[in-house]
Amino acid sequence: MKEEEGFPEDELDAFPKVPESYVETSASGGTVSLIAFTTMALLTIMEFSVYQDTWMKYEYEVDKDFSSKLRINIDITVAMKCQYVGADVLDLAETMVASADGLVYEPTVFDLSPQQKEWQRMLQLIQSRLQEEHSLQDVIFKSAFKSASTALPPREDDSSQSPDACRIHGHLYVNKVAGNFHITVGKAIPHPRGHAHLAALVNHESYNFSHRIDHLSFGELVPAIINPLDGTEKIAIDHNQMFQYFITVVPTKLHTYKISADTHQFSVTERERIINHAAGSHGVSGIFMKYDLSSLMVTVTEEHMPFWQFFVRLCGIVGGIFSTTGMLHGIGKFIVEIICCRFRLGSYKPVSSVPFEDGHTDNHLPLLENNTH
Numbered sequence: 152m153k154e155e156e157g158f159p160e161d162e163l164d165a166f167p168k169v170p171e172s173y174v175e176t177s178a179s180g181g182t183v184s185l186i187a188f189t190t191m192a193l194l195t196i197m198e199f200s201v202y203q204d205t206w207m208k209y210e211y212e213v214d215k216d217f218s219s220k221l222r223i224n225i226d227i228t229v230a231m232k233c234q235y236v237g238a239d240v241l242d243l244a245e246t247m248v249a250s251a252d253g254l255v256y257e258p259t260v261f262d263l264s265p266q267q268k269e270w271q272r273m274l275q276l277i278q279s280r281l282q283e284e285h286s287l288q289d290v291i292f293k294s295a296f297k298s299a300s301t302a303l304p305p306r307e308d309d310s311s312q313s314p315d316a317c318r319i320h321g322h323l324y325v326n327k328v329a330g331n332f333h334i335t336v337g338k339a340i341p342h343p344r345g346h347a348h349l350a351a352l353v354n355h356e357s358y359n360f361s362h363r364i365d366h367l368s369f370g371e372l373v374p375a376i377i378n379p380l381d382g383t384e385k386i387a388i389d390h391n392q393m394f395q396y397f398i399t400v401v402p403t404k405l406h407t408y409k410i411s412a413d414t415h416q417f418s419v420t421e422r423e424r425i426i427n428h429a430a431g432s433h434g435v436s437g438i439f440m441k442y443d444l445s446s447l448m449v450t451v452t453e454e455h456m457p458f459w460q461f462f463v464r465l466c467g468i469v470g471g472i473f474s475t476t477g478m479l480h481g482i483g484k485f486i487v488e489i490i491c492c493r494f495r496l497g498s499y500k501p502v503s504s505v506p507f508e509d510g511h512t513d514n515h516l517p518l519l520e521n522n523t524h
Contacts, residue, residue, distance in 0.1 A: 187476040191469060191472050204456075205408070207451055208451070208452045208453075214447060221324065221370070224367065224368045225332075226320040226366035227320070227334065227367070228261060228318045229316060229319065229361075230315065231359055235337070237336075238319050238339075240330050241333070243330055253324075256318075260306075261316035266304060277377060329444065333437055335436065358390040358391065360392055360393075360394060361385060361386045362438055363384045364381065365381065365382070369415035369442075370412075373410065373414050400417045400443065401418075402415055402445070407453040
């Protein structure tokens with residue numbers, strides 16, 4: 152019945168057949184397929200590693216919080232006995248001494264033990280790398296968590312040496328305005344016009360403001376964060392020497408997958424000079440940290456590639472490799488066929504010309520058969 156209607160039975164098929172050129176095997180096709188699958192596997196592994204990684208996103212806005220207090224975390228060792236030095240903060244807005252009741256004066260030995268020296272050396276090495284590679288700060292942010300600690304380890308040896316230094320550590324709260332935290336000779340005493348230090352009772356020959364900053368930070372204490380002055384050590388070469396640190400504090404909100412904290416970053420400029428009134432270098436011997444707050448607040452957020460984006464990029468890799476390799480294989484095959492055809496045509500000899508009696512030649516091919524009527 153189907154043959155009578157003009158549709159042979161062997162030509163009807165409910166499913167289209169794949170062209171024979173698609174299924175025939177060849178050395179070039181196998182090579183291209185091997186290269187395609189290898190490239191696809193490598194790119195998939197690389198894309199998966201990118202999917203597992205995270206990055207830090209920085210956003211900036213105006214800091215509108217002026218009513219809260221600013222916390223200062225301090226751990227400084229001065230090469231003078233505790234009864235000879237005093238630390239306090241002068242609030243420039245109210246020109247008064249902020250309360251320093253949160254600071255503890257602990258007699259200690261200024262020289263570090265071998266284990267502590269190794270800790271300081273590693274911390275200074277990290278600080279030098281941070282100045283060269285700013286992207287390392289993102290790694291520190293991502294690895295920060297509250298249970299970690301970068302504080303100076305305790306002494307592992309029982310030193311019989313008598314304490315010759317004073318460790319001033321703790322925290323204090325100040326107003327969110329510019330101020331001056333300083334350590335100088337004598338205990339601080341307040342008075343209506345500011346404050347003063349009882350330096351007259353201290354022998355001038357005992358002045359030694361060599362110091363080591365084990366930790367200095369602003370805001371919430373995040374132990375795993377390395378601050379710019381951590382591990383700094385300064386050795387005084389004169390009794391009348393002033394060390395100055397000019398600090399710019401930037402409020403920072405840190406949100407990572409391990410921790411969320413309201414802390415502060417800061418940059419610092421250092422300066423030191425010898426006090427010599429006869430030479431015109433006036434001032435007071437001591438350690439002075441003048442800080443000022445930035446009006447901008449930075450929000451640092453750790454972000455991760457969503458799964459849908461990873462899936463779309465993976466599909467793009469697979470589809471792109473299939474399309475590209477197929478196109479390149481087709482172009483290469485076309486070029487090879489053209490070259491091979493030229494060689495085949497060059498292997499045939501041209502037909503010789505047929506001369507006529509009048510001297511002309513016939514370049515046409517001879518007829519294969521005569522036309523008969």
